[in-house]
Amino acid sequence: MSAPATFPLVLSAASGTGKTTLARELRRRRPDVVFSVSATTRPPRAGEVDGRDYHFVSIDEFGRMIEAGEMIEWAEVHGNFYGTPWKNVRETRARGEYLLLDIDVQGARQVRGKVPEAVDVFILPPSGHDLARRLEARGTEAPEVLARRLRNARDEIRAAGEFRHVIVNDVLARAADELEKLLRGEGASVAPVPALEAEIDRLCTEIEAHLGTAAPDRG
Ligand code: ADP
Ligand code: 5GP
Numbered sequence: 687m688s689a690p691a692t693f694p695l696v697l698s699a700a701s702g703t704g705k706t707t708l709a710r711e712l713r714r715r716r717p718d719v720v721f722s723v724s725a726t727t728r729p730p731r732a733g734e735v736d737g738r739d740y741h742f743v744s745i746d747e748f749g750r751m752i753e754a755g756e757m758i759e760w761a762e763v764h765g766n767f768y769g770t771p772w773k774n775v776r777e778t779r780a781r782g783e784y785l786l787l788d789i790d791v792q793g794a795r796q797v798r799g800k801v802p803e804a805v806d807v808f809i810l811p812p813s814g815h816d817l818a819r820r821l822e823a824r825g826t827e828a829p830e831v832l833a834r835r836l837r838n839a840r841d842e843i844r845a846a847g848e849f850r851h852v853i854v855n856d857v858l859a860r861a862a863d864e865l866e867k868l869l870r871g872e873g874a875s876v877a878p879v880p881a882l883e884a885e886i887d888r889l890c891t892e893i894e895a896h897l898g899t900a901a902p903d904r905g
Pocket of ligand 2: 698699700701724725728759760761763764768769770788789790791792793794
């Protein structure tokens with residue numbers, strides 16, 4: 687008997703939403719979910735391990751991978767390049783695992799075009815204030831980088847309507863339940879479009895209010 691059909695699960699969110707935390711929780715619950723390790727030109731953060739968190743590569747090597755057709759998708763995000771190797775999809779497909787891609791909205795658009803069975807999910811923060819607080823609490827970015835990420839968040843959140851599913855990461859366990867439902871082929875989490883648009887407008891207004899009170903951006 688052949689293995690059940692799996693699919694790549696694409697998660698996108700504005701930086702700081704809690705996507706990595708949520709992905710780890712899903713992985714804890716479902717060992718058949720495997721993280722897609724991207725290639726990036728970003729320098730490693732403290733504690734990050736090459737080959738586990740990312741393949742940390744030079745700009746030359748990143749360019750070579752694109753030229754050789756090794757990437758499903760790639761994008762420039764916050765001033766660095768990131769891309770997903772095709773190899774990740776091939777290997778997990780062969781093993782009957784779900785590949786979890788933690789990629790930005792530009793990457794999600796490319797995957798949508800190339801891997802039609804992929805299921806894409808946009809994760810929203812419960813509020814603009816929560817998003818700013820989570821970004822600050824993580825404490826991995828300098829203040830000017832933080833402000834840039836928050837500014838970018840407005841544009842990223844505007845893309846939520848393109849995604850098949852939208853999940854609010856308010857309470858981690860609840861949001862993880864929704865992701866688990868998607869793996870079981872249940873759960874139409876898409877909010878009615880007018881409600882989603884109102885939600886997006888509210889979040890963007892809250893982020894702008896926060897940026898208005900934040901230190902001037904030099905990034
Ligand atoms: P992302 O990967 O989206 O950039 P992270 O997973 O690094 O975000 O989370 C950013 C911060 O928010 C972390 O400090 C994390 O512990 C916290 N966080 C994540 N999910 C939640 C949640 N549901 N409630 C409260 N805090 C959260
Ligand atoms: P970070 O620098 O915080 O690890 O990631 C920054 C952003 O890059 C996140 O939004 C993350 O989803 C995105 N990202 C990580 N890997 C990839 C990738 O392979 N492709 C694309 N398009 N985006 C990625």
